[in-house]
Amino acid sequence: MMRTVSVAETAPSTYPWAVHAEKLQVRAGRHLAVNELDLRLGTGVHGLLGPNGAGKTTLMRALATVLKPAGGRLTLLGGEVTGRADLRQVRRGLGYLPQHFGFYPRFTVREFVEYIAWLKEMPKAVIPGAVQRAVERVGLADRADSRMKTLSGGMLRRAGIAQAIVNDPAVLLLDEPTVGLDPEQRLDFRELLREIGLDSCVLVSTHLVEDVAVACTDVVLVSEGRLVWQGSAGELAQQGGTDDAGDSATERGYSSLLRAHRGRVSA
Amino acid sequence: MTTHPTSTLISQYASGGAGVDDATIWAVEAHLETCAACRAVLTDAVDPGTRDLLDRVADGIATGIATGPGPVRRHRLLRTGVAARVLPWFVTATGLMLAAALFEWTFDSLPSLVLLIAPVAPLLPVAAVWSRRLDPAWELTATMPRTGLPLLMRRTLGVLSAVLPVLAVAGWFTGHSPGLWLLPVLGFTAGALALGPVVGVERAALALTVAWSAGVVVPSLADGQLPAILTGSSLPGWALATVALTAVVLGQARRRPHEPHQNLLHR
Incomplete structure (x- = not known):
């Protein structure tokens, strides 16, 4: 059956950046975990790097519209998220994998992804096909009808990625997606990221610098809730000198930038 | 052509x-x-x-x-809610009601326990369908377009359709007028939903349960007779309160159907 392409699908986007934060402040409890952060992300795979407690997860939650910003401006897909905005349209274009991926143990993978697709207000007719495609893309097709409580950690992570990509999101937010994946799955995952990053904005939060070096086109470095550096993965590798800590050029670049930032803050 | x-x-x-x-x-x-x-x-x-x-x-x-494998059967029922997660709370509420009915049947000198407990019986499972602690996928649910009051009302209807038959059995068994248990049940459920956007559904349900227990259940057990609020003469009052609270909830859901209702999921 041929599908009619709607006007909305072919319309050019009216916003320059899929994610645009200006002086963004987000609280985690009482602590201001994201403090006056400026960020602009367009199409591509962006790696979000930073030490523990840098505010990565809080930033991800704010971008996923779980947390309301405490100050500043946040625009997702051209729609303002701050204030009393209508989030429904923006949320239809989002995909999110939380750091602690909660699921219903008695659901099968297919049921869970279907349920999420329904919550994402996808048209009824396209849901079964979209679910099958998402499950196949993460390599879980043979376990699609197993209950989620029978899956291993890596499989659960992949089921989490499947629910995030089921609606072909324009902004895909993955918080620590490679935890629990074995090396081969990690390679497949990077391939999937590159594929999705061709026409969507993907933000991957990770503490594994090597993931960023190979899978990401762009690197965002945050520390203490602020943006420290943003540039391409190649530029990050050039930042480091031979005396910086780290086993690879990217790691040396990472530690060099962090050290320089700490020097600036304490000075 | x-x-x-x-x-x-x-x-x-x-x-x-x-x-x-x-x-x-x-x-x-x-x-x-x-x-x-x-x-x-x-x-x-x-x-x-x-x-x-x-x-x-x-x-x-x-x-x-x-x-090849045949088309997958769709499980529509699971869509309506998080049945598996709520089951223990539903069983608790059911057990409570049946115990009250049995108690009332055995000791007919005491005021009607069924009528005293019925209003707060559905609050337990209603709180459970919208709780950060009990819903493992709350973080995902919070980022969905189809979230907020409309989804909560849908889940509440599911809970009521399971709890009401139990109450009907207990009410019929002890021979009370249906209005005396049905209206308080609907009134309290609507009250919990109306308070939800202000303090969070879980807290609202807890506060209503505590208030009802302290204000009505304990005094009437001490007195040994049903309070005036649970006799036939107060039925118009219950009906009025139920209609008013339902109107408030529907009004909130209608006025801002896409409102994320962050407060519904309190922290």
């Missing part, structure tokens, strides 16, 4: 359209999509090699469909 292309043109189309301009080819193609008679002419016009190839492909697809 009413005129059919000539058979010469169709065979030229079938052989790759050499010597015919693009616009004519497009017109022929557009016509073929809608005209079965011309498609039949096209079938005869293709060379045997191509026809053989098409037959083999069709055969391959047909065998694939016949031998």
